[in-house]
Amino acid sequence: MELDEAPPELTERERAALAAYWRANVRLLALLLSLWFAVSFGCGILFVDALNRVRIPGSGFKLGFWFAQQGAIYAFIALIFAYVVLMNRLDRRFGFDER
C-alpha cells in the first residue's frame, strides 16, 4: 500500500533544521520526563517510606503519602503546561510552527 500523498522531500536546509529541532525536543522531553519519574516513581513509591518521616508543616500530611495521592498529580499538570509553553517556543524558534 503506497501513500500517494507521501510527504515532500525536505531540502538540505530543512533537513538540518529538523535534526537540530529534534535534538532540542528530545532534550526537553528527557528533562520533563525525569521530573515526571521523580515525583511519581521516586517520591511516591521508591522513597515513600523515607519521605513519610517528614511532615508538611501545619498539616496532617506525611510527605510521601501526599506525593503519592496528591502532589504527583499536581506536578503532572504543571509538567504538561510547561511542555506546551516550551514546545510552542521551540516550534517558533525553528520555524516549524503552524500558521
Added chain:
Amino acid sequence: MDVQAWTTLIVGLTFALYIGIAIRTRAGSTGEFYVAGGGVPPLANGMATAADWMSAASFISMAGIISFRGLDASIYLMGWTGGYVLLALLLAPYLRKFGRFTVPDFVGDRYDSRAARLVAVVAALFVSFTYVAGQMRGVGVVFGRFLGVGIETGVLIGMVVVFVYAVLGGMKGITYTQVAQYCVLIFAYLVPAIFISLYVAGHAVPQLGLGSTVSGTSTFLLDRLDGLHRELGFPLYTERNTPRLELFCATLALMVGTAGLPHVIIRFYTVPRVRDARLSAGWALVFIALLYTTAPAIAVFARTNLLDTVAGKPYADMPEWFRKWEATGLIRFEDRNGDGLIQTVGPGYVDPATGLPMQNELRVDNDIMVLANPEIAGLPNWVIGLVAAGGLAAALSTAAGLLLVISTSISHDLLKRTLLPRISERGELWAARAAAAVGVAIAGWLGIDPPGFVSEVVAFAFGLAAASFFPTIFLGIFSRRTNRQGAIAGMLVGLVFTAAYIAWFKFIHPELDSRANYLFGISPIGIGAVGMALNFAVALVVSRLFPPPPEHIQRLVSSVRIPRGAGEAHEISVP
C-alpha cells in the same frame, strides 16, 4: 419528593439533554463520524477526554478501593493520571500531525503493512469490548440500586441511549455529549465531597480537608485514621504495605496503558492543530485531576466516618443508612461471637480483654464509599439522585468512546483500508453506523451476562494496551530504524506474553493467584510493564536484522515530527 422521584427526574433530564445534543450534532461525513471534522476546540476536547476517560469504576469504585488499601492504592491515582504526561509529550502531538482516523491507521501506514494493521485492529477490538462490557454492567448496576429496576432492564435503557448518540452522531455527537456528561459527573462528585469535607474536617475544599484536623479537635484527620487502624489491627493507612517492585510495575503498566488506550488516543485527532493536541491533553488532565485529587479525600472521610460509626458499636444502634445498604448486600454483618457488637478488625487482631484472636464481622463493598456518602453526611434527597446521574454519565460517556473505536476498527480499518478499498464515502459511513449498532448489541449482551474475562478489565485493557500500542507507536515516531518486522514481532510478543500471564493466574490456575507464585512477585495488573519492556526489546533487536524502512516511510516520520502543515484529519486516496 423522595429519593426515587428525584433520581428519576434528574436521570431523565440528563438523558433528554444527551439525546437533544446528539440530534443537533448528527454526523454527515466519515470525517465528522470519525474525528468530529477535526474542529473541536482544545478546552472542549479536554473535557470530552476527561469524560471519555473516567469510567463507572473511577466514579463509583475508586474512592472505595483507596479507602480499603490506603497508600498502596496510589497505583491507581498516579497510574491513571501520569499516563497523560506520556500521552501529551510522546504521542498526542505526533499522531495529530499524522492526521488520520484510528490507531491501526497509524500502525498500518507507518509500518507500511497490512499484517501490522490487523494485529492492531484485533488488539483494539479486544481491549475495547472488555472495557465496554464493564461500562454497560455499571449502567445496569446504577439503575438497579437507585431506581429498583433489574440489571437487564438497566442495561437495555443504557443501550438505547448510547445507540442514539453514538450511531447517529459518531464522534461529533459523542464529543459534545461527553462535554455535558463531564459537567454532570464532576458536579455530582464534588457536591457530596464538599459537604462531607465540611462535616468531617470543617473545610470546604476536600483536598485541604484531607490534611486538616478533625472538626472541633486538634488531632489531624490522617493521624486519627492511622490511630483507628492501629487499634483495630489493620495495616497503617498512610504507610506502604506492598513490595516496591509491585507498586512500581503496576503504576507503570497503568500509566503506559492509559497512554496506549485507543479510545483516549483518537480524541486527539479531533482538534484543529498540533499545538491544540498538546494543550488539550493538559486540559484533560486538569479536569481529571479535579476528581482524582478529591477521591483520596472522600476515601479518608468515609473510612473515618465508617469506623467511628460502626467499630465496636451495638448492631441495634446503627443509623438508617446502614440498614438500607445492608438490604442491598453492599454491607454485610455477621455476629460471629454473638455479642451484638460490630467487630470490624484487621487480620491477626487479638482481643485485649480475653487475649484471644478475634474475627472480622463486617464486610463492606468498595462502591459504598461514594454511593452512601450523601446519606452518611445527611444530605438532601436530590443529592442522591445527582450521584446516580453522575455514575450513569461516567459509564455512558466511556461506553460511547469505546463503541466509536469498535465501529471505526470495522468500517475504516477492516473494510476501507483492507478488504474493500473502493467502498464509497456513503457506504463507509453506513458501515460505521451498522458496526456501532452491532457493537452496542454485543456490549449490552456482555454487560447482562459478563463472561469471566470482563471482570479482569483493569489487567486486560491496560496490560494489553501497554504491551502493544504504546511501544509500537512510540518507536514509530522516535525511532526511524524500526521497521515492520520489528514492530509486528514486538507487538505479538508483548500481547501474547501479557495475555497469557493474566489468563494463567485469573482463569487457568486461579488457585495460584498469589504473590508467592508470581514472576518476580509482579501481579497480573503490573505485568503489562514487563510486556511493554519485551515489546521494546524485541522490536529494537528484530528491526536490526532486517533492512531499514523505505524512503517514503522515512519521509513520513520526518513529516510527523514537524507541527507545520497539520490540516484537518483526512482520508488518503488509495490508488
